[in-house]
Amino acid sequence: QKEVEQNSGPLSVPEGAIASLNCTYSDRVSQSFFWYRQYSGKSPELIMSIYSNGDKEDGRFTAQLNKASQYVSLLIRDSQPSDSATYLCAVSPGGFKTIFGAGTRLFVKA
Amino acid sequence: NAGVTQTPKFRILKIGQSMTLQCAQDMNHNYMYWYRQDPGMGLKLIYYSVGAGITDKGEVPNGYNVSRSTTEDFPLRLELAAPSQTSVYFCASSKGTDTYGYTFGSGTRLTVV
Numbered sequence: 001q002k003e004v005e006q007n008s009g010p011l012s013v014p015e016g017a018i019a020s021l022n023c024t025y026s027d028r029v030s031q032s033f034f035w036y037r038q039y040s041g042k043s044p045e046l047i048m049s050i051y052s053n054g055d056k057e058d059g060r061f062t063a064q065l066n067k068a069s070q071y072v073s074l075l076i077r078d079s080q081p082s083d084s085a086t087y088l089c090a091v092s093p094g095g096f097k098t099i100f101g102a103g104t105r106l107f108v109k110a
Numbered sequence: 111n112a113g114v115t116q117t118p119k120f121r122i123l124k125i126g127q128s129m130t131l132q133c134a135q136d137m138n139h140n141y142m143y144w145y146r147q148d149p150g151m152g153l154k155l156i157y158y159s160v161g162a163g164i165t166d167k168g169e170v171p172n173g174y175n176v177s178r179s180t181t182e183d184f185p186l187r188l189e190l191a192a193p194s195q196t197s198v199y200f201c202a203s204s205k206g207t208d209t210y211g212y213t214f215g216s217g218t219r220l221t222v223v
Contacts, residue, residue: 004152008150031209032209034211036211042216042217043200043214043215043216043217044153044200044212044214045214046211046212049209049211051209088152088153090211092209096158096166097155098155100145100152100153101152102150102152103152
């Protein structure tokens with residue numbers, strides 16, 4: 001079992017719709033969770049972090065965490081073509097270790 | 111504010127050659143990391159450093175070496191390049207440990223032929 005699992009996609013949504021990206025992790029002691037956006041040929045960019053169960057909103061982005069189910073998700077409201085990218089889920093069990101998922105490719109159709 | 115600067119952006123090496131990937135950050139971050147990213151795979155940690163003079167291995171350190179003589183610089187050395195080292199390499203820095211996200215450099219695309 002991979003430590004951090006994401007559906008590779010591509011996930012295709014029409015412009016203006018809600019994009020829902022999901023991630024599961026295997027280490028129950030994980031404390032910190034991150035979402036990075038990576039445009040093709042570019043480096044990852046941190047867009048959200050979440051540490052407690054529940055929702056965290058930042059603009060059009062909402063991160064959701066359920067530690068009991070070992071599940072973290074990212075919702076993108078009013079999706080724009082500029083949101084088309086690969087979204088990396090990252091999980092930290094503590095210390096210096098952060099484990100990255102392979103990413104979900106999102107395509108927003110104009 | 112430059113953030114994390116990596117050089118070179120692209121490089122082609124022949125099998126057996128060596129090279130150093132440069133990484134510098136100007137954010138006064140103590141924590142620095144080297145990752146490699148292969149198609150369809152997550153980022154894999156090669157080496158990390160928690161401060162000047164302190165480095166440690168990540169999950170894929172074989173064939174690489176690092177040093178950290180200053181807070182700002184964290185070069186990655188490839189000795190005796192092999193085709194398996196063909197990858198995109200990212201340097202990253204962080205303000206702290208697990209509660210802080212990373213700032214990534216722009217990456218180095220390395221091909222070993």
